[in-house]
Structure formats: structure tokens, C-alpha cells
Amino acid sequence: MTPEDRARNWKDAYTLLNDTLRIDYARISKENLKRLDGEIKQIAGKKVLEQFEEQITHDINTGDLVLARGSRNWGAIEEYGWMLSDLGLEEERIVKTSSTQRVDREAWGNHDFVFFFYGYRSHVGNTTLSKKYGSIKFFDPQILYERGWISLGDWMEFFNAQPIALQTNSMIGKLSIKFERSKDTNKILRARETRKRYRFGDRETGMRPRLAVEELFFGPDIKKALASHLILFLRSFGPAPLLLKQLGDQPVATLLNTYLPMIEAKIPRAMSMKSVIGDGTAGAGSPATGVSSMISAGSGSG
Numbered sequence: 001m002t003p004e005d006r007a008r009n010w011k012d013a014y015t016l017l018n019d020t021l022r023i024d025y026a027r028i029s030k031e032n033l034k035r036l037d038g039e040i041k042q043i044a045g046k047k048v049l050e051q052f053e054e055q056i057t058h059d060i061n062t063g064d065l066v067l068a069r070g071s072r073n074w075g076a077i078e079e080y081g082w083m084l085s086d087l088g089l090e091e092e093r094i095v096k097t098s099s100t101q102r103v104d105r106e107a108w109g110n111h112d113f114v115f116f117f118y119g120y121r122s123h124v125g126n127t128t129l130s131k132k133y134g135s136i137k138f139f140d141p142q143i144l145y146e147r148g149w150i151s152l153g154d155w156m157e158f159f160n161a162q163p164i165a166l167q168t169n170s171m172i173g174k175l176s177i178k179f180e181r182s183k184d185t186n187k188i189l190r191a192r193e194t195r196k197r198y199r200f201g202d203r204e205t206g207m208r209p210r211l212a213v214e215e216l217f218f219g220p221d222i223k224k225a226l227a228s229h230l231i232l233f234l235r236s237f238g239p240a241p242l243l244l245k246q247l248g249d250q251p252v253a254t255l256l257n258t259y260l261p262m263i264e265a266k267i268p269r270a271m272s273m274k275s276v277i278g279d280g281t282a283g284a285g286s287p288a289t290g291v292s293s294m295i296s297a298g299s300g301s302g
Contacts, residue, residue, distance in 0.1 A: 001091070003082035006270040007252055010147050013268035014113035021192070028036060029218035029225075036228040039207065041162065041233040047103060052234070052248045053195025057227040059252035067116040067141050067265055068124045068280065083271045087112040107188045108212075113266035120253035124280060136280030141265075143275065145219045148267045150261055152215040152229070153177075158191045170258045171203025171246055172237050179211055180209055198233070205236040226256065226263075228232030232257045 002252045014025050027214060069083075076084055084092065086104075117124060121138060144150070155163065161179035175198070182193035195209030217225040230252070247255065 001035065001093070003080075003084065003088075003270045003272070004174075005270075006084065006088055007082075010131060010268035010270075015040055016087075017114050020107075023213060026218050028216060029149070029221045032214050032217060033225055033260050035067060035214070036225065036232060040228060040232050040235060043232075044236075049234065049244060052244065053227075053231045055248065055268065056230050056252050056255070057224075060223050060230075061255070063120065063253060064121045066121045066124065066277065067118055067135055067139040067144060067275075069116050069268075070134050070136045074135060074137065078273050081273050082230075083273070085112045085114050085269055101190065103159060103188070103191075104156070107191050108287075110155075110266060113268055114271045117265045118144065118265035119257065121201045122253050122287065123252075123280070125258045137276050139271065139275045139276050143267060144265055145222060147219055148222075148265055149191040149216060149218045150222055150225075150266070151212065151264045153196070153262055154264060155191075155212045158194045158196070158212045159187070161191075161194050164228070170200060170245055172233075172239060173203060175259065175261070176201055181245045186216070187262065200237055203237060207232065207236050214251055221248050226260065229257055230259055281284040 009300045040259065072076060083093065089095075118141065124136070124138075149182055157177075158179065161181040163176060165174060165176045178197045178199065180195045180197060182190045182195075184190040184193055192212065195208040195211055196215075197205075198207055199205055234244070235246070
């Protein structure tokens with residue numbers, strides 16, 4: 001099968017995902033977005049916060065968001081002209097160096113997607129990650145909004161279910177994530193039923209814990225979901241007016257990087273190298289601790 005054929009039959013990747021997780025990706029994305037909006041409405045917003053929320057929504061809709069990926073094999077990939085999913089590489093008998101594990105396939109069924117980091121170019125452009133995982137390339141995200149999906153973090157973390165403290169410069173406090181492990185004895189079911197809870201500093205939030213699939217958002221819902229998450233964080237932790245003003249003076253790119261420091265993006269089956277729109281440099285520190293593991297998982301010839 002040619003890469004073009006794989007890309008043309010992109011819905012096959014979702015059939016595999018749906019059959020494994022017993023979900024409908026488009027429907028669950030809408031349900032997740034509706035749940036987010038419901039949580040936001042439960043927390044009263046002051047007028048100044050509502051103005052700030054409009055700023056967040058506008059900036060995410062118009063900002064310079066890109067797909068990013070690292071590799072030490074760009075020469076071979078560019079000669080081939082495409083990146084294939086882990087399953088695609090296997091079926092085409094192409095030597096692969098991707099880190100997709102058996103549990104990815106058994107638990108999530110997402111091994112027919114090409115993985116990327118998704119965020120603002122300004123925060124993934126200057127990164128030392130290229131020194132470790134090979135040079136970083138940026139890809140046009142338009143295909144993501146048409147046929148891809150995102151998860152807020154790495155789903156493999158639901159297997160480990162360990163607390164994660166992410167180093168941030170948030171005025172609200174240091175972001176940490178705690179996983180509330182399910183008691184199911186089946187490791188796959190346990191991972192699917194494990195919930196993630198967000199908190200800042202020593203403050204516990206009223207935000208309900210999330211299952212992995214509750215942070216899945218399909219193409220047309222992605223930007224709305226990101227804006228809604230930022231708004232929910234701010235409402236949940238109720239910053240004082242002066243603090244809110246200071247937050248409002250920061251670029252939305254900085255806020256997104258702080259509160260959602262790792263966003264995985266998945267493109268079904270195959271991604272053309274014609275979608276490359278730029279290269280990252282190695283001039284500054286990593287934009288977020290969690291990005292390292294995502295780029296690592298996305299590096300290689302797949």
C-alpha cells in the first residue's frame with residue numbers, strides 16, 4: 001500500500017482506536033467538550049475574567065500553533081517523502097526506531113497514528129531537545145483540525161499512575177498532577193480507569209479527575225478545548241484581581257505552555273513531508289519538562 005493510499009484511508013486508524021477502546025472518537029470528543037463547558041459555567045466568572053477569556057479564545061484561534069517532531073533520520077524520511085505510523089512501518093517492513101510499546105497497542109489502539117508535539121511555535125522552536133532527539137521540524141497543523149486528535153499529556157502515564165510535578169513559572173503555583181489509580185487487577189483496564197487530577201501549589205481544585213479518554217479531542221474541537229481548559233484552570237483556582245491582571249499581561253502562548261505543558265497530537269496513518277513549514281533550533285532550554293518524553297516517543301523513522 002502506498003503512503004498516499006494510507007493517508008486517503010485515514011479513517012481506518014480510528015476504526016482500530018474505536019474497536020480497542022470501545023468508543024466513538026467524534027462523539028466522545030463532543031461529549032468531552034460539552035462537559036468542559038458545563039464545568040466552566042458552574043464557576044461564576046467576573047466581568048474582567050470574561051474579558052480575559054475572550055482574549056484566550058481569540059489568541060488560540062489566531063495564534064501560531066504548529067506540530068513539532070524530532071528525529072535523527074530526517075534524511076531517509078525526506079527521501080521516502082512520508083512519515084508512517086508504527087503499524088504502517090511494520091506492515092511496510094521498514095526498519096523502525098519508534099518507541100511504541102505493546103501496551104500502547106493493547107490498551108489504547110493508537111499505533112496507526114503518527115505522533116507529534118502540538119503547541120505555539122515560540123515555545124517549541126528554541127529547544128535543546130534537538131541535541132538529544134535529533135533536529136526538530138515544524139509541520140502545518142491544518143491536517144490536525146481536519147482529521148487528527150490530541151490528548152492532554154501522554155496516555156502512558158496512566159499506566160504508571162505516579163504523581164508528576166511539572167516545573168512551571170505560574171503565578172498560581174507549581175503545577176502538579178496526581179493519578180488516582182483504579183483497583184482493577186487487569187493492568188489495561190486499570191490504566192483506562194485511572195483518573196488524573198490537576199492542582200497548583202498546595203491548592204486542591206474542584207476540577208473533577210479525568211480519565212484518559214476524557215482528554216481526547218478530535219480535529220474541529222481542538223482549539224475550543226484548549227481555550228476552555230485554560231479558562232477552567234483560571235476559574236477553578238480563582239486568582240485575585242491583581243493576579244488576574246498579571247496573568248492577562250502574559251502571552252496566551254505562555255499560559256498554554258504553563259498549564260498544559262505537553263499536548264500530544266496524532267495524525268492518522270501517514271503524514272507527508274510536504275507539510276514541513278520550518279525547523280527548530282537548539283538555542284534555549286526545553287519549553288516544558290513533559291515535552292522531552294513526548295518528543296522521545298515521536299522520534300525515529302516513524
